[in-house]
Amino acid sequence: MKDGSTRLPPSPPSRHGCGFLVLDKPAGLTSHDVVARVRRASGLRRVGHGGTLDPAVTGVLPIALGPATRLLPYLPGDKTYRGTVQLGLRTSSDDLEGEVLEQLPVPPLGPEELERALAAFRGEILQVPPQVSAVHVDGQRAYARVRAGEELALAARPVVIHGLDLLGWDAARGRLELQVHCSAGTYVRALARDLGQALGCGGALASLRRTAALGFGLHQAISMERLASGPMPPLLDPLDVLVDLPRQRLDPAQLSPWRCGRALPRTVEQLPEGAVAVLTPDGSLAGIARADSKGLLLPRLVFDATG
Numbered sequence: 001m002k003d004g005s006t007r008l009p010p011s012p013p014s015r016h017g018c019g020f021l022v023l024d025k026p027a028g029l030t031s032h033d034v035v036a037r038v039r040r041a042s043g044l045r046r047v048g049h050g051g052t053l054d055p056a057v058t059g060v061l062p063i064a065l066g067p068a069t070r071l072l073p074y075l076p077g078d079k080t081y082r083g084t085v086q087l088g089l090r091t092s093s094d095d096l097e098g099e100v101l102e103q104l105p106v107p108p109l110g111p112e113e114l115e116r117a118l119a120a121f122r123g124e125i126l127q128v129p130p131q132v133s134a135v136h137v138d139g140q141r142a143y144a145r146v147r148a149g150e151e152l153a154l155a156a157r158p159v160v161i162h163g164l165d166l167l168g169w170d171a172a173r174g175r176l177e178l179q180v181h182c183s184a185g186t187y188v189r190a191l192a193r194d195l196g197q198a199l200g201c202g203g204a205l206a207s208l209r210r211t212a213a214l215g216f217g218l219h220q221a222i223s224m225e226r227l228a229s230g231p232m233p234p235l236l237d238p239l240d241v242l243v244d245l246p247r248q249r250l251d252p253a254q255l256s257p258w259r260c261g262r263a264l265p266r267t268v269e270q271l272p273e274g275a276v277a278v279l280t281p282d283g284s285l286a287g288i289a290r291a292d293s294k295g296l297l298l299p300r301l302v303f304d305a306t307g
Contacts, residue, residue, distance in 0.1 A: 017044070018066035018303075019235025024221040025053050025061040034224070038063050041227050048072060050214045051079060051184070056097060059210030060221055068238050070301050072214070074275055074288060076244050077184035078162065080212040083205055085192040087174040090202040094130040094189035104201045106174040114166055114176060117198050121191060122164050126156040130189045159186040175206060215241040238285050242277050248297065249279040250286060258286055259306045263296045275300070 023034055031052045039047050048069040050062040059081075064072055088106040091098035131154070163181035170176070180188055189205045196203020211218050222233055248268045250258055258264060258278065273293055278286045286304075289297035 018068050019064075019237060020068055020216070020241065021063040021065065021227075021233065021235055022216045022221040023061045023063055023227065024218065024223050025058055026224060027056050027058050029224070030055050031061060034061055035063065037224065037227060038065070041230065041232055050075060051210075053210060054208075056095070057208045057210060059208075060213045060216055060218055061210075062214045062216045065235060067301075067303055068235075071238055071242070071288070074245060075214040075241055077214065078212075079182060079184065079186070079210060079214075080163075081178075081180045081182070081188050081208055081210050082167070083178055083180065083188050083192070083208040085176050085178060085195060085203050086206040087176070087196055087199060087201050087203045089204055090193070090196070091204045092131060094187075094193040095205040095208075098204075102202060106201045107199065109169070109171065109199065111166065111169060113199075114169060117195060118164050118166060118178075120198060121195065122161050124158055124160050127159045127187065127190050127194070128156045129154050129187050130193070157185065159183050161186065161191070174201075215243065239277065239279075242285075245275055245277040245288075246272060246291075247277045247279055248289075249283065250281055252281050255280060255286070256306070258299065259302060259304055261299050261302055261305065263298050264289075266291055266295050266297055 021038060023038070025031070025034055031049045035047050035049050039045060042065055044065050046066050046069055048064050050064065050072045053059070053061055062072075062075075086096065087109075088104055089100055090102045090104075091100055093099075160183040161180065162183070163179065165179040166176060167179055168177035180186075180191065182188075188208055192203045192205040194203075216236075220236065226233070246268065248266065250264070254264055273291050276289045276291050276297060278289050278297065278299075280286045286302070287299060288301040289299050291297055
């Protein structure tokens with residue numbers, strides 16, 4: 001293929017053939033369980049999810065259908081959660097699902113002490129993932145090795161906590177409620193663990209709900225019951241979430257060369273280098289290109305490819 005582009009097959013004629021669906025995942029289901037149910041409901045095999053949720057976690061799970069699955073890497077990666085942290089214990093999984101390793105008394109804490117502790121976790125930090133996590137260690141998932149009896153020394157990774165707000169504090173129960181706005185790859189379980197360590201009493205995640213991910217929010221989400229009851233809900237237009245990408249609309253003469261995977265000149269003034277959403281003359285998404293330093297758009301994903 002020319003210019004290293006990836007050509008996608010033509011979108012199915014159905015209005016359900018290409019786009020996004022947002023599910024409000026209940027506790028007890030894996031992200032793969034949700035994908036399987038969307039496949040059955042939609043009749044499509046090409047279905048993928050953005051941002052895995054642990055079975056115990058509820059909330060926003062974006063689902064891509066058809067060629068939109070190839071757009072997932074171009075969506076904003078930040079996520080927002082609302083969670084409850086139980087102080088006074090450490091567990092093997094950094095949440096209440098794991099084995100209790102230690103119980104400690106919770107010191108007298110007020111909003112000022114909690115705010116001081118939270119301040120240390122805002123911004124770019126180094127975070128060690130939980131032992132029970134999907135991080136790869138020598139080709140295996142960390143959770144698989146831990147369940148086989150190993151104790152791992154996982155390396156710290158940089159993550160960004162864009163926002164960390166104290167929503168509530170129950171001193172009698174030693175529980176605090178937090179809102180966390182973070183970068184991709186952040187573990188809120190690890191945040192609960194590290195916050196408890198900073199307070200000197202240990203901590204574990206008691207509950208977690210994702211309220212936003214990849215540019216989608218709970219206001220767009222449907223329940224699993226709604227999905228199962230049919231008919232299939234209309235899909236969200238990819239352009240509604242590719243809001244962070246600059247755009248260039250093709251003129252009619254450029255559409256055929258684009259669909260053949262040819263590089264095209266940039267026509268938008270001061271278009272930055274990097275990913276660009278390319279639109280058809282009527283304003284629908286034609287694909288994704290990379291703007292280079294020579295003033296060209298190099299196709300990366302081409303919808304309705306020909307030739």
